[in-house]
Amino acid sequence: MAEVLRRVLNRGSAAGIAENTAESGPPLLLLGAPGSGKTALLFAAALEAAGEGRGPVLFLTRRPLQSLPRGTARTLEPWRLQKIRFQYPPSTQELLQVLCSAHESTGPVPSLLLLDGLEEYLAEDPAGQDTTYLAALLLDTAAYFRQRAGPSRQCGLIVTLQTQEEADGGEALQRALLQRYFPAQCWLQADEASPGAQGFRVGLESGGPRPRAEWLVTFRPDGEMTITSRPNQTREPSLDKSSSSRGQL
Numbered sequence: 001m002a003e004v005l006r007r008v009l010n011r012g013s014a015a016g017i018a019e020n021t022a023e024s025g026p027p028l029l030l031l032g033a034p035g036s037g038k039t040a041l042l043f044a045a046a047l048e049a050a051g052e053g054r055g056p057v058l059f060l061t062r063r064p065l066q067s068l069p070r071g072t073a074r075t076l077e078p079w080r081l082q083k084i085r086f087q088y089p090p091s092t093q094e095l096l097q098v099l100c101s102a103h104e105s106t107g108p109v110p111s112l113l114l115l116d117g118l119e120e121y122l123a124e125d126p127a128g129q130d131t132t133y134l135a136a137l138l139l140d141t142a143a144y145f146r147q148r149a150g151p152s153r154q155c156g157l158i159v160t161l162q163t164q165e166e167a168d169g170g171e172a173l174q175r176a177l178l179q180r181y182f183p184a185q186c187w188l189q190a191d192e193a194s195p196g197a198q199g200f201r202v203g204l205e206s207g208g209p210r211p212r213a214e215w216l217v218t219f220r221p222d223g224e225m226t227i228t229s230r231p232n233q234t235r236e237p238s239l240d241k242s243s244s245s246r247g248q249l
Helices: 002-011 038-050 078-082 092-100 118-122 129-149 169-181 237-241
Strands: 028-032 057-061 084-087 112-116 156-162 184-191 198-205 213-219 225-230
Touching: 002 028, 002 038, 002 156, 002 184, 002 198, 002 213, 002 225, 028 038, 028 169, 038 057, 038 078, 038 084, 038 112, 038 156, 038 184, 078 084, 092 118, 092 129, 112 129, 118 129, 118 156, 129 156, 129 169, 156 169
Parallel strands: 028 156, 028 184, 057 084, 057 112, 112 156
Antiparallel strands: 184 198, 198 213, 213 225
């Protein structure tokens, strides 16, 4: 589901070109340290998909957002917010119940399935036995929504995962397992910003023929998020393996 995130980043960049495509693409894993802006980007993706007229957005997270992240070129139009359906499963067991009961849901089929804070659910299972099961169930739920929507519509999937600068063996294994299920990935890493602001480098790999793309996301002191594009650069291993704990959401 890299394309909806790519449109968010391109529309927020003065040099970006807005794209309009209904293709869902492969499921995407959005990775970054605590406070690196994962929730802000995920919410911006929800607003973007909500404005495409293809169906509501299902946003799963363990607890309600304390504040709505301030977007790029998008304002928080009420009609967009009304198309985002928030659910707050407080435990892994209740998250599994939400996903397993998807076939019982009525009403419009979601065009995008979002899960914020996967690491909080996986923390309940230190042995890592639920990692592959939960990943497979997320993919299966998105596939069910696609099948129910019909051949002309899609349902994308984006999941955020918190990473640490020094990952232990268990976290590294957990991440490796998840990456097998999520061929598209987006990494956030701390970068220099203007005084009083926090900057993060965003590297997006769509899991397809498109080359790696990069942007710089800056959070101002008032919480406003601004985006600028960066020239295509050679893949840097450090962007995949480390990130700072500074940031906003």
